[in-house]
Amino acid sequence: MxxxxxxxxxxxxxxxxxxxxxxxxxxxxxxxxxxxxxxxxxxxxxxxxxxxxxxxxxxxxxxxxxxxxxxxxxxxxxxxxxxxxxxxxxxxxxxxxxxxxxxxxxxxxxxxxxxxxxxxxxxxxxxxxxxxxxxxxxxxxxxxxxxxxxxxxxxxxxxxxxxxxxxxxxxxxxxxxxxxxxxxxxxxxxxxxxxxxxxxxxxxxxxxxxxRHLQTQDVVVGGWTAGTGGRSTDFGALLVGVPDGDLLRYVGAVGTGWTDAALRATTATLAGLATPSAPFRELPAAVARSGHWVRPVLRGEVSFSGWTRDGRLRHPVWRGFRPDL
Known part of the structure; x- marks a missing residue:
């Protein structure tokens, strides 16, 4: 229930x-x-x-x-x-x-x-x-x-x-x-x-x-961007969306909320899910150019401060993968 x-x-x-x-x-x-x-x-x-x-x-x-x-x-x-x-x-x-x-x-x-x-x-x-x-x-x-x-x-x-x-x-x-x-x-x-x-x-x-006191959103991971600096060997941000028919509606990039151990484990998981095409219905041009795509099988939860006018998450923070979703 x-x-x-x-x-x-x-x-x-x-x-x-x-x-x-x-x-x-x-x-x-x-x-x-x-x-x-x-x-x-x-x-x-x-x-x-x-x-x-x-x-x-x-x-x-x-x-x-x-x-x-x-x-x-x-x-x-x-x-x-x-x-x-x-x-x-x-x-x-x-x-x-x-x-x-x-x-x-x-x-x-x-x-x-x-x-x-x-x-x-x-x-x-x-x-x-x-x-x-x-x-x-x-x-x-x-x-x-x-x-x-x-x-x-x-x-x-x-x-x-x-x-x-x-x-x-x-x-x-x-x-x-x-x-x-x-x-x-x-x-x-x-x-x-x-x-x-x-x-x-x-x-x-x-x-x-x-x-809830925090705003949270269930999301599906559809891709990632490369990390820089101290995160050059890991992903920089997860590209996430919500289901929209057979594809995902892009809602933003989530780059904070991981421990170092979680970063390494997630990077390894993403490598095993690579796919050549984006699972999103539409993407901003900059995201389409820089993104690396994965099969949309990973579900998680983010906290955020609100929605932008174009349907993007404001200040999203990763809370964790949700195998129960």
């Missing part, structure tokens, strides 16, 4: 307020021997795991099994399943906490796309993560999707999740107080959830309304 973007509803008797987390959306399936988590359709994602004691599967929003990348989350959920002898399907976000004590998506990105268990274990020690669970869709083989939000939250609060898997509290107060709190603490925003709403797998529903 996905939220719509809009103005937060202000009636706390009908709406509950949660912090919006800057992380990776994950549905977790926990199988306990004799209880199967299959039979629930979460955005078309099969969350059924192997039929063994407390088998755990982590699935991203686009249906990819990412269990190997996050071994500490798998272990924490496995321990919970063994301790409670209960199967479950949970929905939440995996987040990394930066030096400022707030979620850091750039840090989280270093943990993504890791297919080697040994490397994933090493990264888990260096960059610890937390799985913040905000919904329970199935428990003990019982489908809870038709259960009202308030009742699902009561069930979730009683599960006893701890350690690297936590249930973040709902915000006690008004919508404006939630907005003020998240702004003051450098958090991404607030999401309001209608108290009587069911969970609708795969649906973007106005029963969930989100508001």
């Amino acid at each position: 996905l939220a719509v973007t809009g103005t937060l509803p202000t009636d706390p008797s009908r709406w509950s307020y949660e912090l919006k987390w800057d992380g990776l959306r994950i549905v977790a399936g926990i199988d306990v021997a004799g209880i199967d988590v299959a039979g629930i359709d979460v955005a078309g994602i099969d969350v059924a795991g192997a039929q063994s004691a407390a088998a755990v599967r982590l699935v991203s929003r686009n249906g990819r099994d990412v269990s190997v990348s996050f071994p500490e989350v798998v272990q924490a959920l496995t321990d919970w399943g063994r301790r409670t002898a209960t199967s479950a399907v949970l929905d939440g976000e995996i987040v990394a906490t930066g030096p400022a004590g707030t979620p850091d998506f750039g840090l989280l990105q270093e943990r993504m796309h890791v297919a080697d268990p040994a490397r994933a274990a090493t990264l888990a020690r260096r960059i610890p993560l937390t799985y913040l669970v905000f919904d329970v869709l199935q428990l003990g083989g019982v489908d809870l999707c038709r259960t009202p939000y308030d009742d699902r939250r009561d069930v979730l609060d009683g599960l006893g999740l701890a350690g690297g898997v936590q249930v973040p509290p709902r915000f006690a107060g008004s919508a404006q107080a939630a907005l003020d709190f998240t702004r003051e603490h450098g958090l991404e925003g607030v999401i309001a959830k209608r108290r009587d709403a069911s969970y609708r797998p795969g649906v973007r529903s106005d029963a969930w309304v989100k508001t």
